Amino acid sequence: MSQLAKSFDTDVLVVGGGPAGLASAIAARRKGMRVRLVDGGIPPIDKACGEGLMPDALKALRELGVTLPDNAGGLFRGIRFVGDGISVEADFPSRRALAVRRTVLHQALVDAASDAGVELCWGEAVGDLGDAPARWIIGADGYNSRIRKWAGLERWRSRKERYGFRVHYQIEPWSEYVEVHWHPDFQIYIAPAGADEVLVALLCRDPHLRVAEALEYFPELQDRLADAPRSTTERGGISATRQLWVVTQGAVALVGDASGSVDAITGEGLGLAFRQALALADGLAAGNLDLYEIAHRRLVRRPTWIANLLLLLDGRPALQDRALHYLARHPQVFRYLLAWHVGELRNPIRYFDSRTAAALDGK
Numbered sequence: 173m174s175q176l177a178k179s180f181d182t183d184v185l186v187v188g189g190g191p192a193g194l195a196s197a198i199a200a201r202r203k204g205m206r207v208r209l210v211d212g213g214i215p216p217i218d219k220a221c222g223e224g225l226m227p228d229a230l231k232a233l234r235e236l237g238v239t240l241p242d243n244a245g246g247l248f249r250g251i252r253f254v255g256d257g258i259s260v261e262a263d264f265p266s267r268r269a270l271a272v273r274r275t276v277l278h279q280a281l282v283d284a285a286s287d288a289g290v291e292l293c294w295g296e297a298v299g300d301l302g303d304a305p306a307r308w309i310i311g312a313d314g315y316n317s318r319i320r321k322w323a324g325l326e327r328w329r330s331r332k333e334r335y336g337f338r339v340h341y342q343i344e345p346w347s348e349y350v351e352v353h354w355h356p357d358f359q360i361y362i363a364p365a366g367a368d369e370v371l372v373a374l375l376c377r378d379p380h381l382r383v384a385e386a387l388e389y390f391p392e393l394q395d396r397l398a399d400a401p402r403s404t405t406e407r408g409g410i411s412a413t414r415q416l417w418v419v420t421q422g423a424v425a426l427v428g429d430a431s432g433s434v435d436a437i438t439g440e441g442l443g444l445a446f447r448q449a450l451a452l453a454d455g456l457a458a459g460n461l462d463l464y465e466i467a468h469r470r471l472v473r474r475p476t477w478i479a480n481l482l483l484l485l486d487g488r489p490a491l492q493d494r495a496l497h498y499l500a501r502h503p504q505v506f507r508y509l510l511a512w513h514v515g516e517l518r519n520p521i522r523y524f525d526s527r528t529a530a531a532l533d534g535k
């Protein structure tokens with residue numbers, strides 16, 4: 173791209189100030205670059221999200237130097253799967269995870285970006301970039317990215333779409349786990365969003381289904397929530413597992429949902445965006461976006477595997493039932509898979525290594 177030869181009033185222009193854009197701006201700024209971020213919204217920006225920050229997402233946030241307010245959200249120790257007459261859970265190996273309101277996370281990222289010296293321009297939607305005003309352009313403009321189209325990167329390697337809805341209820345969380353309730357055709361998950369609030373998220377293939385209707389299939393959950401007032405209105409969005417062939421073109425790089433995504437059942441969208449942001453800053457600092465292209469491919473591999481594995485159970489009640497019963501009989505397998513999911517074990521085959529299995533069993 174010709175802009176390399178010009179002089180610019182900023183090194184990096186980030187289009188989109190969601191979690192991915194803000195994290196990328198912070199990471200690039202920490203490498204000494206001048207960074208301008210532009211977003212059509214005004215913070216704190218809310219969005220349909222399950223709001224779960226897995227242990228690896230929290231680790232990446234710490235690496236970015238972002239701190240969340242004390243007592244923000246609700247900690248959880250692992251994941252519980254609940255099926256027809258069966259419940260099985262696994263703890264994260266060493267660290268806890270956190271469910272935190274999207275607006276709280278957004279404000280913490282905005283504050284960190286401002287402290288780092290990012291030039292923040294809110295309320296300015298970017299149309300056609302035309303003569304790009306920066307050495308590097310980062311497309312962090314979410315699911316329907318205009319930058320992706322503008323850069324000619326709209327070529328999908330794979331694409332599976334579902335719908336996601338979330339709403340909060342004022343009620344004391346009843347579990348230290350995020351509970352995933354499996355219906356043959358959809359999942360509801362419950363996360364502790366604070367001392368007296370839970371988040372209820374629905375993931376489904378039917379765009380017309382809503383949380384209240386889905387809860388009718390889970391009478392126990394419905395009873396628990398019957399007297400709890402809703403503290404937010406229901407929000408929806410697309411929950412997709414999709415991969416692009418490439419995420420860079422000339423001086424343009426995509427990050428976060430603009431660069432592909434994993435189904436929300438993984439709880440990995442945010443963590444993935446933060447890790448991409450860190451890798452992208454390394455590529456920008458080296459002046460070589462090929463490094464980011466390679467890192468991006470590596471970073472999406474594990475969450476995509478997990479998304480595909482979990483979605484095998486969606487719409488297949490017999491397989492779902494067999495899988496949940498298998499995990500109940502072999503809880504160490506569930507713990508192992510969860511440890512792999514959050515990046516604390518590298519190779520699933522090592523489950524068969526007796527030392528690893530013993531470590532996971534706490535022996």
Ligand SMILES: Cc1cc2nc3c(=O)[nH]c(=O)nc-3n(C[C@H](O)[C@H](O)[C@H](O)COP(=O)(O)OP(=O)(O)OC[C@H]3O[C@@H](n4cnc5c(N)ncnc54)[C@H](O)[C@@H]3O)c2cc1C
Nearest residue numbers: 188190191192212222223224298314336428429436441442
């Ligand atoms: C129902 C649901 C549940 C989920 N649950 C979880 C979970 O529990 N844990 C998890 O980690 N992930 C979860 N995810 C995924 C996670 O929400 C996304 O991966 C994450 O929001 C991606 O962030 P982003 O910054 O890439 O995109 P976004 O958050 O969409 O931000 C994009 C930003 O770009 C701005 N923008 C767009 N177009 C323009 C333009 N032309 N000019 C300027 N600005 C523009 C928008 O205003 C917006 O602020 C969930 C998703 C859904 C749908």
